[in-house]
Amino acid sequence: MEQQLKEALLEKCREMEIPLVGVANVELWEKPRFHPWIPEEFHPQSIYPEARSAIVIGLPVTLPVLETSPSIYYRELYKTVNNLLDQYTYRLSNFLTEKGYPSIFIPRDGYGSIKVLLDNPVAFFSHRHAAFLAGLGNFGVNNTILTPGYGPRVRFGTILTTAELEPDNIIEKQLCNHCMRCVRMCPSNTLEEKDYPEGITDKKACASFSDELNKREISPCGICIKVCPIGEDRKTYGREDASMYEKKDKFKDYHRAWEHVRSYGGK
Incomplete structure (x- = not known):
């Protein structure tokens, strides 16, 4: 019965054109994978005590649009992906509930x-850790989940369900190649050349820079995920050479296009 339910869920995701789906048993949160691990109050059962499984979906962030960041173009893409995540996780939670397995969706940000993050840079649930435990990817130096298909260029949403679904395997092979391009190009000097979670040094600096961009109506930043060389999407768009973001003379046409977009639509 559980296998049939998971197959029905995956078919529903295919119908909705959701490219990334993973499942984690909620008990995985109780077994620390690295230090520091997620405090108990952020575990799925602390949010929905009846939860038995966490379903994580991922939607890609289109690389050629992201490359214009920070810009109004990327801002609109970010908003669009977020809205879709909320809609899709809501619909999937209702899909499971109607099949007799009460479920809830977790909003993509929380x-x-x-400005709220400047005072307390933590949300009530981590989709990134859920995606890691659901086998969709693992952490890079830039504090994001890297996936085989899209590198860190993915936004995640989560459904907590009473259904005990077959979990997916965690990706054990480290995807980050430690090129440190995200460290070098971070405009707020948030990162250090260390593995996650030690690599993230100043969450408030990142939030402060995003706040400044928000005043100009061109947030979020997105630079650390656009310069990352990991992901099959780089091949799809002909962007295998991730040095293109630093070498303006060699990639003049690209930089000219990005500067054109950045010159309009924001303050």
């Missing part, structure tokens, strides 16, 4: 604004 905080009111960047």
Whole structure:
């Protein structure tokens, strides 16, 4: 019965054109994978005590649009992906509930604004850790989940369900190649050349820079995920050479296009 339910769920995701889906048993949160691990109050059962499984979906962030960041173009893409994640996780939670397995969706962010993060840079649930435990990817130096298909260029949403679904395997092979391009190009000097979680040094610096961009109506930043060389999407779009973001003379046409987009639509 559980296998049939998971197959029905995956078919529903295919119908909705959701490219990334993974499942984790909620008990995985109780077994620390690295230090520091997620405090108990952020575990799925602390949010929905009846939860038995976490379903994580991922939607890609289109690389050629992201490359214009920070820009109004990327801002609109970010908003679009977020809205779709909320809609899809809501619909999937209802799909499972109607089949007799009460379920809830977790909003993609879980905080009111960047200014809230300046005071307390934590949301009530981590989709990134859920994606890791659901076998969709693993952490890079830039504090994001890297996936084989899209590198860190993915936004995640989560459904907590009472159904005990077959979990997916965690990806054990480290995807980050430690090129440190995200460290070098971070405009707020948030990162250090260390593995996650030690690599993230100043969450408030990142939030402060996003707040400044938000005042100009061109947030979020997105630079650390656009310069990452990991992901099959780089091949799809002919962007295998990730040095293109640093070498303006060699990639003049690209930089000219990005500067054109950045010159309009924001403050």
